[in-house]
Amino acid sequence: MDPSEVEFLAEKELVTVVPNFPLDKIYLIAGTRTDLNYSQFTDMKLEMHRNIYGDVGPLIPGVPAQVPLWMAVNLKQGQKCRIIPPEWMGIENLQEKKQEETDSKFFTQMPSQFYIEVTQLLLKCATDDIPHADEIRTLVKDIWDLRIAKLRSSIDTFVKSEATHAKLNFLTLMELNTIRPFLTKALNQMHVLRTNITGRRRGK
Numbered sequence: 001m002d003p004s005e006v007e008f009l010a011e012k013e014l015v016t017v018v019p020n021f022p023l024d025k026i027y028l029i030a031g032t033r034t035d036l037n038y039s040q041f042t043d044m045k046l047e048m049h050r051n052i053y054g055d056v057g058p059l060i061p062g063v064p065a066q067v068p069l070w071m072a073v074n075l076k077q078g079q080k081c082r083i084i085p086p087e088w089m090g091i092e093n094l095q096e097k098k099q100e101e102t103d104s105k106f107f108t109q110m111p112s113q114f115y116i117e118v119t120q121l122l123l124k125c126a127t128d129d130i131p132h133a134d135e136i137r138t139l140v141k142d143i144w145d146l147r148i149a150k151l152r153s154s155i156d157t158f159v160k161s162e163a164t165h166a167k168l169n170f171l172t173l174m175e176l177n178t179i180r181p182f183l184t185k186a187l188n189q190m191h192v193l194r195t196n197i198t199g200r201r202r203g204k
Contacts, residue, residue, distance in 0.1 A: 010114035011070035
């Protein structure tokens with residue numbers, strides 16, 4: 001799974017929007033429905049996602065509603081809504097999470113499995129809807145860096161211990177995807193070294 005595939009999964013996350021236009025309920029389940037004109041939703045990537053989600057809407061102007069992240073992004077880009085950021089994206093919540101991650105030698109549970117992807121997507125398209133956007137970007141990056149450093153340290157310890165397996169809790173898909181090439185290379189090198197050592201011993 002590459003980063004684009006992880007981001008695709010992140011786009012399924014529900015976020016709250018305040019639409020400025022009305023829209024009847026959209027049926028996004030069990031494939032194409034013959035009683036709906038899907039062509040009107042081309043700009044919202046409906047053709048790509050219609051087999052993944054349940055019903056969405058109806059949307060009423062000025063009334064908050066939950067929609068998949070991909071739809072929120074497309075509505076925002078079309079100036080058809082205002083996005084309300086998730087509660088965990090608040091400054092105080094992120095500061096607490098950063099401190100918790102700093103104080104713990106283990107990985108802490110993140111408020112969203114896709115915290116880095118959701119943050120990046122929302123800050124890219126809806127900065128004007130997110131108070132203290134620059135501070136949020138910095139805090140989330142700090143949390144990410146803390147966790148990646150912790151992950152690299154854990155892998156280094158694992159490799160040096162010559163263990164055959166390890167267990168890490170609360171890692172996200174993007175974190176695993178980021179570290180996977182390094183881990184795979186390290187394990188391959190370990191295998192080669194062990195094979196060479198075993199071969200030399202047998203040769204003696």
